[in-house]
Amino acid sequence: MVKAYLEIILTIDGLDRAGVTAVYTLYKEPFLQTVKGALSNDLLTHIDDVQVLHGFDSVENAQEYLMSDLFNKDVVTSLRPYLKGLPNIKIYSVT
Incomplete structure (x- = not known):
């Protein structure tokens, strides 16, 4: 059961949605198979932005993922060419 969302x-830019989608697709399964407590991973696309919603079994595991090599060295590095500004990152607890 999902207890936290990252x-x-x-x-x-709207034209970069395809590139961001390719990065998401590349790392979706490694995320789900290797990240402690990972339960789901969804990509929501809009003309101006994209939202990645990660489901976790705990807030602590969501926080740990943000410190992981998979996130910092692989995902962030791959997304960097598409970004306009800093990402907005939040962790929500499910009550």
Whole structure:
């Protein structure tokens, strides 16, 4: 059962949605298979931004993912060419 959501909103140019979607697709399964407590991963696309919504079994595991090599070295590095500004990152607890 999902107990926490990690929401990451990325501002991008509309034409870059395909690139961001490709990065999401590349790392979706490794995220679900290797990240402690990962339960779901969804990509919501809009003309101005994309939102990645990660489901976790705890807030602590969501916080740990933000410190992981998968997130910082792989995902962030791959997304960098598409970003317009800093991402908006929030962790929500499910009550």
